[in-house]
Amino acid sequence: MVLLSLLMVSALSYASTQGVVISQVYGGNGVTFNRDYVELFNASSQPVSIAGWSIQYSSATGTGLFSANGITALTGTLQPGQYYLVGLATSANGAALPMVDATGTTNMSGTAGKVVLVNSSAGLTCNGSSSPCNASQQAQIVDLVGYGTANYFETQAAPAITSSTALLRANNGCVDTNNNSADFSTGSPMPRNTASPVSVCGAPANQAMLLSCQALNVNVGEAGNVQATASDADSVVNNVNAVSGLVNGITLSNIISANQEGDSASVTVNTDGTLAAGTYPVVLQFSNDDAQSASCTVNVTVQAPASVTRIFDIQGSGLGVSSVSPLNGTSVVTEGIVTAKLPGISGFFLQDETGDANALTSDGIFVFGSAALPSVNVGDKIRLNSNVNEFNTVTQLVSPSNIQVLSSGNP
Known part of the structure; x- marks a missing residue:
């Protein structure tokens, strides 16, 4: 990782193969959540013990040392892709964090600051700027995040945060280019702990359902x-x-x-x-x-039920110049009781349930369509869609569809 200071310190570098990185920083206790927090993530493919390590903090540009702001001790071992939640300063307002894995009291800035993950519990008597970190101290820094106006960072500072946003390391924590600006963006805080689902870097993505x-x-x-x-x-x-x-x-x-x-x-x-x-x-x-x-x-x-046309209205009175149905050539919804099935001529007779007591209109009609025969039985009261047609001067229904049996066993 490359560590840069804007004040009094030249560019420094060291190599870290330990794989645990700072994946989130939130300093807005009392707004979204009731605690500041730092989230860690094991981006490596091997378990890493962080027992005896610590989280330390210094203000963005002040003269205070990392050792002066409270040292939060860490314990346990992180499996590949596992998160670790460090809860810090608390407030009466805001939602409670998920169960934290380590507890401290450091009150971080909600806009700018410097956070280090250190592989010892000893406080670093430096701040990277007014008090430069020497080679021995740098060797203890596993990861550094400078954000906002911070004067100590990796290559370039990460963006400033607000009381309602957090720094989020890209790709669920897997991106580490040794450039805070490139590796982090701001977004809604989403704290994860050791009980959260793991996110192993480089693992094949789960297929969608x-x-x-x-x-x-x-x-x-x-x-x-x-x-x-x-x-x-x-x-x-x-x-x-x-x-x-x-x-x-x-x-x-x-x-x-x-x-x-x-x-x-x-x-x-x-x-x-x-x-x-x-x-x-x-x-x-x-x-x-x-x-x-x-x-x-x-x-x-x-x-909604379609308007039902009664059979006697389909037949018409037969008076006038023609006995053709007044609805010839139209589509209708009608209903009645099946009185006879005639497979030999591919159809069945349908009778209006009550009729209209008009001797000039027929209350029955022939329904032509062999495909409909299995759907009905004599005595069924049915509703169907059909087309009105004239065949050899006889009105009939053809192409029946959407047949619904409303009741059965009718006389």
């Missing part, structure tokens, strides 16, 4: 369901929950975790037929055993 959330379309008064799935090639999808959208009338069921990597997890989204017409987005969040999560949306659309 593949989600499938199909829409569910039903009519008013109609129940329905649809299945949503998620899979992950390199992890096991083991949980799903609804982030939003579970209003009365919509439920989840049949939640099944994947058995192994690459298998699908699934969940069924149900509607019970009590929803009013409208669209209801249900946001599902799947998660896996690598602490990843991903979301997709099942749009439940409840359609």
Whole structure:
């Protein structure tokens, strides 16, 4: 690492192969969080013991020494990709930090300062500027971060922070070019400790989950369901929950975790037929055993019933110049009771349930379409979409679709 001082000290350098770096600096205790903190990170591929090490601090441009601002002792061993949280000066305001791994009392500046990670617990009687660090002291500095107007740093100072921002080392702590300005940016503080998920530098990135959330379309008064799935090639999808959208009338069921990597997890989204017409987005969040999560949306659309045209209105009175249906050539939604199935002529007869008591209009009609025959039985009351057509002067319905059985066993 290269250490530079702007005042009274020439450029200095030393090599460090210990792999633990300062990954975050936050000095705004009492605003976002109730404590200042320094986060450490093991960017190497080997465990590193930090027992007997310390965090030390000096103001950006003052004459105070690193040894004069409180020495925070460290303990333990960091595994590759593991974080370590050092809690410092406290305040009555702000959110509590996650469980800290080491505790000190140093009150760091929320804008500019100098932080060193030292491989001993002895205070450094230098500050890198008005009191230069000699070769022996430099050899104890594992990492240095100067930020804001600091006059001691690696190559160039990191940007200044505010009471609500922190310094964040790039790529979750993996970037170390020996240039504080290049290695750090400012952002919202996100303290991590030894219990946080590890982030091993150079490890292959986890593959994204593949989600499938199909829409569910039903009519008013109609129940329905649809299945949503998620899979992950390199992890096991083991949980799903609804982030939003579970209003009365919509439920989840049949939640099944994947058995192994690459298998699908699934969940069924149900509607019970009590929803009013409208669209209801249900946001599902799947998660896996690598602490990843991903979301997709099942749009439940409840359609208002189409206007039903009665059979006698389709037939018309037959009076006038022509007996052709007044609705010939149009598409209609109608309903009635199936009175006969005639596979030989590819259709069935449909009778209006009550009729209109008008001798000039027919209450029955022939529905032509062999594909529809398996969907209905004699005695079924059905609703269907169809086209009005004239065949040899007889009005009929052709191309039936969207057949719904409303009830069965009718006389």
